[in-house]
Amino acid sequence: MARSKNTEQKIFDAATELFLEKGVDRTSVREIASKAGINLALMNYYFRSKENLFDAIFSMLVKKNSEELIRILNSDLGLFEKIRQYVHVYIDMLSDNPLLVSFVMAILHRSRERITEMKAISSLYSTDQFTKQILEEGKKGNIRRTDTTHFFVDMLSLIAFPFAIKTLVMDKNSFSEEEFSEFIHERKERVPEMLIESLKPRS
Amino acid sequence: MARSKNTEQKIFDAATELFLEKGVDRTSVREIASKAGINLALMNYYFRSKENLFDAIFSMLVKKNSEELIRILNSDLGLFEKIRQYVHVYIDMLSDNPLLVSFVMAILHRSRERITEMKAISSLYSTDQFTKQILEEGKKGNIRRTDTTHFFVDMLSLIAFPFAIKTLVMDKNSFSEEEFSEFIHERKERVPEMLIESLKPRS
DNA sequence: AATCGTTTTAAACATTGTTTAAAACAAGTA
DNA sequence: TACTTGTTTTAAACAATGTTTAAAACGATT
Secondary structure, three states: OOOOOOHHHHHHHHHHHHHHHHOOOOOOHHHHHHHHOOOOOHHHHHOOOHHHHHHHHHHHHHHHHHHHHHHHHOOOOOHHHHHHHHHHHHHHHHHHOOOHHHHHHHHHHHOHHHOOOOHHHHOOOOOHHHHHHHHHHHHHOOOOOOOHHHHHHHHHHHHHHHHHOHHHHHHHHOOOHHHHHHHHHHHHHHHHHHHHHHHOOOO | OOOOOOHHHHHHHHHHHHHHHHOOOOOOHHHHHHHHOOOOOHHHHHOOOHHHHHHHHHHHHHHHHHHHHHHHHOOOOOHHHHHHHHHHHHHHHHHHOOOHHHHHHHHHHHOHHHOOOOHHHHOOOOOHHHHHHHHHHHHHOOOOOOOHHHHHHHHHHHHHHHHHOHHHHHHHHOOOHHHHHHHHHHHHHHHHHHHHHHHOOOO
16 A cells, blocks of 8 residues: 555646646756655656656646537537637636646647657547538538638637736736736637637628 | 857857757757857856846847837838738748747746846837727727727737647648648738728628 | 565766866967 | 966866665555
């Protein structure tokens, strides 16, 4: 049996917090060990290396946060309502974990060559159903014919980027944390309307 | 006189390339010295520390790339034409330096607490003229009344974020470098039209 | 209480950013 | 030339990093 309740989990939790807060490369193993209250070498005992620990944490974060989003995309909601729900849930999720975007961005830059092998990433890719829906509505004439890749990128950009530049936005507008939250809250209405507007046939 | 042509510049150039490519924290001083063909200790002789060298490089990159953008924002172009030019020039600039966005994103996460003191950043803030223009056009009824902060964030998001997730977009769509360039090229028309559309009075 | 596999520990290792003190150099001065 | 002065370069050492190792401590089974 384990001597203490669950050493592996303690390492995992401490590292998750530190990685999100300070970034992987600026978090030392000794810092993780100290926060978890364990011996330095136990990190290498349970996870083979710091990089391996990071991979595990990254996978967990992506999986935990992407499942509900994928469910919405693959649901049989109407297109406009689906867009509204997706944006709403996505922004709420990032509001709960505002460091997630910057963290993922940093990772995309940091491990560019390893992206393809990071299985967790591909779980974000299930847009087939959503893509088909846009194309069909286009054929029916209910919306403008739209490049689905562009549209999805537009949607992700409007949702996620503001979190990545949170510091800049707060600094420039002298926002408090509450004011930034309010700003983000407003985007839950604004972004879907903007996206839907861009889909409606030209008047 | 300097023994070799310009050691300081050689360090600066080598570090710039490596920082953009691999990120600051994953670039060692010995690697910089090796690439620049100089002794290890010269980095600390010319720049006081690696962090200091990074600050100098970051300032240079921001200044070099932001001047033309600020000029456009403060010009007396009509609003729609100004938006078209801004997006066009910005995307061209990022196309020439596609690692810039990820680099800046990583920095925003990495040095969150130092952002305010990074003077270079504030040079991106000169949006007063642009903001005033949007408000005035709104009053005149030429466009919808729009929250200027939201609009500027929308614009930046649609311009910059696709570069940050370049790897994902290429991976998902099996894009070659050329195809990604073409994709980005298309956004130079798409993004301004989407933004302008969102400003036009509801039909 | 003896044994076995698992978990934890302290110590050492190579590599990182940084500092130091001496050497090498260019330019001016006698 | 020979000598001095200030700048630039060098090699070596430093503390801190991620990692490995071998031994100790532990819990469970016999």
